[in-house]
Amino acid sequence: MILENVISDARDPSAVRWDIELQDGHIQSISPSKASPDTPSQLLLPPLCHPHIHLDKAYILTCNNRSSPQHPDYSDLCPTSGSFNEALVNTSRAKERYTPEDLYLRGSQLLATSYTQGVTSMRAFVELDHVTGTLPLNVAIRLKRDFAHLLELQICAFAQDPIFSTAHGDANRAIIDHALAEFGKSIGALGTTPYVETSREGSLMNIKWAITKALAHNLHLDFHLDYTLEPPSSSPTQRPLTYSVVEFLKEHNWARIADSSKTIVLGHCTQLSMLGNAERKTLAEAIVASRLPIHFVGLPTSDIFMMGRPGPDSDLSHNRPRGTMHIPSMIEELGLSACIGVNNTGNAFTPFGTGDPLQLASWAIGIYQVGTVKNAELLYDCVSNRARRAIGLDEGEQYSQIRKGQKLRGMLLLRNQEVVELPGVLRKSTMAISSRQRLSLKDVIWDPPESSLRSIVR
Ligand SMILES: [Zn+2]
Structure with missing residues (x-):
C-alpha cells in the first residue's frame, strides 16, 4: 500500500510531504512526495x-x-x-x-x-x-x-x-x-x-x-x-x-x-x-x-x-x-x-x-x-x-519524525478532498468547488473533518 503526499508533523503546516510505502503496517520506504502541488495531502495523526x-x-x-x-x-x-x-x-x-x-x-x-x-x-x-x-x-x-x-x-x-x-x-x-x-x-x-x-x-x-x-x-x-x-x-x-x-x-x-x-x-x-x-x-x-x-x-x-x-x-x-x-x-x-x-x-x-x-x-x-x-x-x-x-495505555510514539521500519498501523489518517461537487445549472452538469485543505492540528480541531475523511492505517 502506498500513502501519497502525507504530512507527518501536523504541528507544522509547512512540513515536508512524503510518499510512504507500507508493508504489513510498517514503513517499507519513504521519500519526499512527487505528487503535483494540486494533489490533496493527507495528515498522519495519533489515534x-x-x-x-x-x-x-x-x-x-x-x-x-x-x-x-x-x-x-x-x-x-x-x-x-x-x-x-x-x-x-x-x-x-x-x-x-x-x-x-x-x-x-x-x-x-x-x-x-x-x-x-x-x-x-x-x-x-x-x-x-x-x-x-x-x-x-x-x-x-x-x-x-x-x-x-x-x-x-x-x-x-x-x-x-x-x-x-x-x-x-x-x-x-x-x-x-x-x-x-x-x-x-x-x-x-x-x-x-x-x-x-x-x-x-x-x-x-x-x-x-x-x-x-x-x-x-x-x-x-x-x-x-x-x-x-x-x-x-x-x-x-x-x-x-x-x-x-x-x-x-x-x-x-x-x-x-x-x-x-x-x-x-x-x-x-x-x-x-x-x-x-x-x-x-x-x-x-x-x-x-x-x-x-x-x-x-x-x-x-x-x-x-x-x-x-x-x-x-x-x-x-x-x-x-x-x-x-x-x-x-x-x-x-x-x-x-x-x-x-x-x-x-x-x-x-x-x-x-x-x-x-x-x-x-x-x-x-x-x-x-x-x-x-x-x-x-x-x-x-x-x-x-x-x-x-x-487510562494506563502506553503513550505511543509521537511520530514527529517518521523513518523506515516504523510501525504506522493504528495511526489516524485524515484525507483532504480536492473538490466538492454540486449539481450544475444544466441537467447532468456539475459545479466543482475547490475544498479548503486541513494542513495542521489547528485546522482539525477548529473544524473537525467528517468521519468519511478519516481512516485507521491497517
Ligand atoms: Zn461517567
Missing part, C-alpha cells in the same frame, strides 16, 4: 481515545428499538425535566429492560461509530448493580473479544449506584465483589461514584473500599467525583472528596503496593472549579508532590448540561454557571495530568452529540475560551495521547 465512556447506557434514547422481547422500547423514558435526578431514575428504569441482544447491538453501534471517528482505544464503563447483575459486563466481554482487531476496549466495572447506603447498597457491593472474583481477568479498571452515597461517611467508605479492591485485583481505579458546584466552605462536609482520595491512596500505600502501570482517574470534579486560585494551587501541589499517578478527566459536554441548573424559585433563572474543570489550565498552570472525554451519548445524562472526540475537542475551545494554535494542539493531545496515558 483518538475515549478515556471515559459509558457502554451499556449508550443510545438508550436514540436507538429507536422497535419493541420486541430482544430489543426493548425505551421511548417512554425521554427526559421531561432534563434534571440529574430524572436521568438517574429513568436510567434505572431502562436498566430493568436490558437484554443481551439490546446491549450487544447498542454497544457495537458505539464501538463502530467510535472506530469510524478514529478511536482505537477506550475505557468503557459497564454498570453492575442489583438490577443489572453482571449482564452488562458479560456483554462487554463479548464486545471486547469481537472488536479486538480494531480497538482496545478496557472494561471498567462500575458502581453508578450506592454501595454503602440505601436498601440496595450491600447487594450492589456483593455483585461487584462477585464480578471481580469471577471475571477479573477481563476487567481493566474498577469505578465507583462516591457522591451518590447518602452520607459523607458512606462516600468515604466507598472510596476506601474501591482503593482496597483495586489494589487486591491489580486494577486501574476510576472515581466519578465532586459532581457539584456547591462552593466548598470551611465545613468539612463540603470539602471536595478529591482531598480524601489523595489521603486514602497514601494511607493505603498505593505508590508502593500498586503495579506501576496502574493509574487513578478522577472524572467530573466540577467542584474544583469553585475553589479559589490559591486553594486549587495548594491541592495541585499536594497531588504533584505525592507522585501518585492521578489523572483528571474533564467531561465538559456532560457537565455543562447537568451543572448550574436554576432552582424552581430562582430569580436569576437565565444565569447558569456552566461549571466544569478548566482542563487546559490544570495542565499548563498547575502541572497536573489531565484529558477530556465524552462520558455519555444518547441518554438522559447527555442526550445530544455524536460521541466524536474531535467534535468534543472543538467545542472545548468555546467552553474553555482557549483560541490559540497551541491550545488547539493541546486539545488534540487531550483526546489522543493524554487520554491514553490517563
Whole structure:
C-alpha cells in the first residue's frame, strides 16, 4: 500500500510531504512526495481515545428499538425535566429492560461509530448493580473479544449506584465483589461514584473500599467525583472528596503496593472549579508532590448540561454557571495530568452529540475560551495521547519524525478532498468547488473533518 503526499508533523503546516510505502503496517520506504502541488495531502495523526465512556447506557434514547422481547422500547423514558435526578431514575428504569441482544447491538453501534471517528482505544464503563447483575459486563466481554482487531476496549466495572447506603447498597457491593472474583481477568479498571452515597461517611467508605479492591485485583481505579458546584466552605462536609482520595491512596500505600502501570482517574470534579486560585494551587501541589499517578478527566459536554441548573424559585433563572474543570489550565498552570472525554451519548445524562472526540475537542475551545494554535494542539493531545496515558495505555510514539521500519498501523489518517461537487445549472452538469485543505492540528480541531475523511492505517 502506498500513502501519497502525507504530512507527518501536523504541528507544522509547512512540513515536508512524503510518499510512504507500507508493508504489513510498517514503513517499507519513504521519500519526499512527487505528487503535483494540486494533489490533496493527507495528515498522519495519533489515534483518538475515549478515556471515559459509558457502554451499556449508550443510545438508550436514540436507538429507536422497535419493541420486541430482544430489543426493548425505551421511548417512554425521554427526559421531561432534563434534571440529574430524572436521568438517574429513568436510567434505572431502562436498566430493568436490558437484554443481551439490546446491549450487544447498542454497544457495537458505539464501538463502530467510535472506530469510524478514529478511536482505537477506550475505557468503557459497564454498570453492575442489583438490577443489572453482571449482564452488562458479560456483554462487554463479548464486545471486547469481537472488536479486538480494531480497538482496545478496557472494561471498567462500575458502581453508578450506592454501595454503602440505601436498601440496595450491600447487594450492589456483593455483585461487584462477585464480578471481580469471577471475571477479573477481563476487567481493566474498577469505578465507583462516591457522591451518590447518602452520607459523607458512606462516600468515604466507598472510596476506601474501591482503593482496597483495586489494589487486591491489580486494577486501574476510576472515581466519578465532586459532581457539584456547591462552593466548598470551611465545613468539612463540603470539602471536595478529591482531598480524601489523595489521603486514602497514601494511607493505603498505593505508590508502593500498586503495579506501576496502574493509574487513578478522577472524572467530573466540577467542584474544583469553585475553589479559589490559591486553594486549587495548594491541592495541585499536594497531588504533584505525592507522585501518585492521578489523572483528571474533564467531561465538559456532560457537565455543562447537568451543572448550574436554576432552582424552581430562582430569580436569576437565565444565569447558569456552566461549571466544569478548566482542563487546559490544570495542565499548563498547575502541572497536573489531565484529558477530556465524552462520558455519555444518547441518554438522559447527555442526550445530544455524536460521541466524536474531535467534535468534543472543538467545542472545548468555546467552553474553555482557549483560541490559540497551541491550545488547539493541546486539545488534540487531550483526546489522543493524554487520554491514553490517563487510562494506563502506553503513550505511543509521537511520530514527529517518521523513518523506515516504523510501525504506522493504528495511526489516524485524515484525507483532504480536492473538490466538492454540486449539481450544475444544466441537467447532468456539475459545479466543482475547490475544498479548503486541513494542513495542521489547528485546522482539525477548529473544524473537525467528517468521519468519511478519516481512516485507521491497517
Ligand atoms: Zn461517567
